[in-house]
Amino acid sequence: MKKYLLIVLLFSSNYCKAQNNTEAANQGTLSMHLARTEVRYLASEQVGVTYRLYLSLPNNFSSEKSYPAIFLLDPEYSFAIAKNITDHLSERNDLEDVLVIGIGYEVDNYRLNRTRDYTPSYTLEGGYSRELQKHSGGAQAFLDFMEKELFPFIEKQYASIKNKTLVGHSFGGLFTCWTLLHQPQLFDQYIAVSPSLWYDNRLIFNRIEKLQQSNQPLKERVFLTVGSHEVNSRRSMVRDLNDFSKKLKEAKPEGLTLKTSILDNETHNTVFPRAFSDGLRYVFQLR
Numbered sequence: 481m482k483k484y485l486l487i488v489l490l491f492s493s494n495y496c497k498a499q500n501n502t503e504a505a506n507q508g509t510l511s512m513h514l515a516r517t518e519v520r521y522l523a524s525e526q527v528g529v530t531y532r533l534y535l536s537l538p539n540n541f542s543s544e545k546s547y548p549a550i551f552l553l554d555p556e557y558s559f560a561i562a563k564n565i566t567d568h569l570s571e572r573n574d575l576e577d578v579l580v581i582g583i584g585y586e587v588d589n590y591r592l593n594r595t596r597d598y599t600p601s602y603t604l605e606g607g608y609s610r611e612l613q614k615h616s617g618g619a620q621a622f623l624d625f626m627e628k629e630l631f632p633f634i635e636k637q638y639a640s641i642k643n644k645t646l647v648g649h650s651f652g653g654l655f656t657c658w659t660l661l662h663q664p665q666l667f668d669q670y671i672a673v674s675p676s677l678w679y680d681n682r683l684i685f686n687r688i689e690k691l692q693q694s695n696q697p698l699k700e701r702v703f704l705t706v707g708s709h710e711v712n713s714r715r716s717m718v719r720d721l722n723d724f725s726k727k728l729k730e731a732k733p734e735g736l737t738l739k740t741s742i743l744d745n746e747t748h749n750t751v752f753p754r755a756f757s758d759g760l761r762y763v764f765q766l767r
Contacts (some may be wrong), residue, residue, distance in 0.1 A: 500571040514563055516541070521586055522633055526625040527597070527618065530586035534632075536563040537640070538570060538577030546640040548578045548764075550666075551626065553598070553652035554592065555582025561753050562647070574766055579641075580633060583626075596653040597622035598656045603680045617657055627666055645669040645763060649752050651676050654684065657724065660702060661687035670702045671759035674710055674751055677720040685727060692731040699735035707746030718742060756763065 486595065513538055520533045534555045552562050559582035569575035585593045591608045595615050602617030604610045646667040650658035653675030660670050661684070677684055691698075704725055710717040725740040739762050743754055760766070 488674060489510070500540075513518070514560060515567075517563065518681050521636070522629065524625045524629055529593075531625070531630075532584040532586050534559040534580075534582035534584060534686040535637075536566070536580035538579070542578075543639050543640075546642040547579075548576065548643050548645065549634060549641045550580045550645045550647060551630075552576055552580060552582040553646075553655065554594070554650075555584045556588075556650065556698070558582065558647070558752060558756070559584075562756055565636045565753075565757055569760070569766070575760070575764060576729060579634070579638065581630075583630070592730075594651045598648070598655040599679060599729060600655070601680045601683055605681075606679055619658055622655070623663060623666070627663075643668040645671065647671040647673070647756065647759070648675070649755070650671040650748065651679075654679050654746045657704075658684055658687065660698070660700065661691055664696075664698050664700055668700055669763035670700055671756065672702070672704050673755040674706045674748055675704070675721065675724075676716055677717070677724050678715050682720070685724065688727045688731055691733060693736075697734035697736075701737045701763045703739050704742070705743055705751070705755045705759065706740040707748060707751040708742050709747045710751070717748070 516537045516539070518535045518537070520535065521530055522533055523530045536559075537546050538728060550562065550566065552758070559580070562582070563580050566575060566578050566580055570577055591612055592615055593725070595612045596618040598619060599607070599616040600619040604613045607613045607616065607620055617747060631641065631644075644667045646656050648654070648671075650673075653672040654677065656670055656672040657675045657677065660672075679697070704721055706717050706721045709720060721740065721742075725738065728736070728738065734762065743751055746754060
């Protein structure tokens with residue numbers, strides 16, 4: 481049985497508001513909250529864990545309308561960034577109203593959760609540690625959760641979805657690229673930031689070969705990006721992304737619209753805000 485817990489943080493302003501707490505004010509401190517946000521919990525039968533969903537609703541939200549939905553991985557750091565960027569653009573009529581859905585976890589075990597859900601194959605090599613890699617290879621179950629449980633939940637509890645965008649960084653970027661090649665029709669747009677294409681001896685490159693053999697069309701709009709400083713003595717994520725982009729173009733899937741961007745002076749830890757903004761502008765065809 482699915483269990484839901486609703487935590488609502490709603491404000492009339494379009495911006496973050498300071499909580500008007502008399503005791504806090506007397507002490508010279510105020511707490512901050514994100515306007516028009518909710519936290520929901522959704523138990524997944526597909527994965528066997530409970531997900532903490534971070535939701536950002538547009539101004540004048542109506543359940544009678546249909547909205548583009550941006551599905552965001554690693555919301556613990558990415559949700560506030562994505563919410564404020566989308567709000568800023570929407571409030572200035574550069575971007576249509578959107579729903580932002582961050583997929584987090586009830587139990588905060590960051591490295592284990594990412595290893596389980598974002599990796600498409602089981603291997604003890606790479607990743608955070610061999611112990612955590614014992615949980616690897618759950619990408620299909622996580623994708624099934626999104627398709628069979630999360631999408632229906634959003635449409636039942638909020639509004640119909642006009643189109644879907646998947647956004648992931650690092651291991652989340654790997655999952656984003658894998659989904660693009662594995663079940664591309666689940667999303668209309670993809671933003672993959674610094675994807676861990678090195679994973680399992682660059683296993684994901686085999687998916688491109690299978691795509692080429694199947695002549696499967698890719699009618700999605702895709703933005704691939706990485707920071708120029710994401711290179712070290714062990715691997716070059718810049719090289720991996722360029723190789724991936726080149727092979728994807730050589731496969732010539734019907735309908736694919738692809739942009740690859742190397743962001744100057746960005747590292748693995750600094751790249752996401754700029755990458756999300758650039759990716760949003762590309763996939764939504766903004767000015």
